[in-house]
Amino acid sequence: MTEGNFVDYVKIHLRSGKGGQGSAHLRREKYVAKGGPDGGDGGRGGHVIVRGNKDLWTLLGFKFKRHFQAGHGEHGGRQRSTGADGEDVVLEVPLGTVVKDTDSGEQLFEITEDGQEEIVAEGGKGGRGNWHFKSSTNQTPRYAQPGLPGEEKNLLLELKVLADVGLVGFPNAGKSTLLAALTSAKPKIADYEFTTLKPNLGIVKYRDFKSFVIADIPGIIEGASEGKGLGHYFLRHIERNALLLFLVPADSQDIASDYQVLLGELRKYNPELLDKRRLLAVSKSDLLDAELTRELDAELQNSLPGVPYLFISSVSGQGLTQLKDQLWKLLNE
Template sequence: MTEGNFVDYVKMHVSSGNGGKGSTHLHREKYIAKGGPDGGDGGRGGHVIIKGNSNLWTLIHLKFKRHIKAGHGEHGSSGRSTGADGEDAIVEVPLGTVIRDTETNDILFEITEDGEEKIVAEGGKGGRGNWHFKSSTNQTPRYAQPGIPQQERNITLELKVLADVGLVGFPNAGKSTLLSVLTAAKPKIADYEFTTLKPNLGIVEYRDFQSFVMADIPGIIEGAAEGKGLGYYFLRHIERNSILLFLIPADAKDIVEQYEILVDELRRYNPEMLDKERFVCISKSDMLDEELKSEISTILDKDLESDYMFISSVAQQGLTELKDKLWKMLND
């Protein structure tokens, strides 16, 4: 999926339908001059419904749909006929979408299952017809209930990427290159920081036609939890990943320190993210000879609190072993 087609944040105004009003009709037909009240009920106004669709990966189909309106309920009519319900407006979203009230920023609900439906704006109930109000003391009521008005609200849709493995690292650590080698994804790759501005998703093909989803998250910088750099924009995407794959380049000044900074940013953003499984890859390791690898391994064995592996996306080193490791972690 190309970066330009990935839309993960949409604001929209939603309106449900008005309920139809009840009828005040009095029954009249040949030979029956005063047949009494027979006004029917009004129909329910249409709901605005958010529905999960596992075939969607982005909110791009909603990018220019800023106003969603459901149909109004029909009015009641004679013969106690109930008006038709208004047509529901169904908004399909990818799994992992969070719906917020734009005014308060409160989370209304999350969509995590295919086919799951949640009402975000409820249609107004139809008013009752005059036949409901007939009594021994008022046999010809000439009034009925009006329908309940529509609901209107502003909502924000935020997509948190649902992926098996999320790539975490500083800018220019080689995350996009790794994704492009392991999957058919074609992320933008260049030798400068913040080449990736939006998450990229790719499917890693494994043995026996099995696969798992990998997400390239824009690079973290120190202070991201407070909103520096791309801040909250990308950190929310890491929340949904089963495994966090930390990528640290072999030419980093201090590999252990970089890892600890990354972990600290995740902890400050959401401490629950530290409960996820973690694995560290030392990228760009084709620039290391065996002696340097041995020296670095001695330091990492002593100070790094996570399992690690040396890989090189460009030289295709260690990638099969990496896929084996990730598959084992996912299925254990």
């Protein structure tokens, strides 16, 4: 999937159908001159429904069509015939989609399961036919109820990527290169910051036909939790990952300090993110010789006690097998 086709944020406008009108028909047959009221009820207007689909990965389907109208209910008929219900409109979205009302700002629900359905706009009820209103004092009512109008809403669909592992790091830390080395994904790779502007997903093939999904999240900068550098658009994708893999390059001036800055941005955005399992990978370790590696190893043990870490290189393949082993172990603990 190309970066331009990954759509994770859309605004849509929708209307449910209005209910059909009840019938005010009076029964008239050859030998029944005054058969009384027999008008049927109007049909229900069509709903607008949001349904989860595990085979979708993006909101691309809403990029070019953003207005949706459900069908109107049909009018009631004679002999108490109820009008047909209006046709429902079903909007299929990927798992991890959050639906919000743009007018009120309220979060309505989240789609997290395949086949999960939520009605976002109910169709109007059909009007009742005149036979409902007959009585001993009003035996031939010549009126019926009109159908109720449908609902009109403006919604925001926001996708939070569902992946087992989320890559967290500063711009140009080597996240896309690592994703390409571990999976068959083909992310855009270049030697400048913010090469990645949309999350990229890849499937890591593990032993015995096992696999897990890894997501390359666009780079985080200091102040991202306040919205700098499109921070909120990036950080929301990390909420869905089971495990966070922090990537800090070996040529960083202070690896421990960079790790703490990244951790601080997650804490400010959503403190619950710190409850997730974490692993630190020191990328571009092919730049280090044996002596520098030992020095960095000792330094990290002192400055980041209790934080598991590995030295890896996506270019040379150093440490990638151990990285996959460690990720699989953490995911299944």
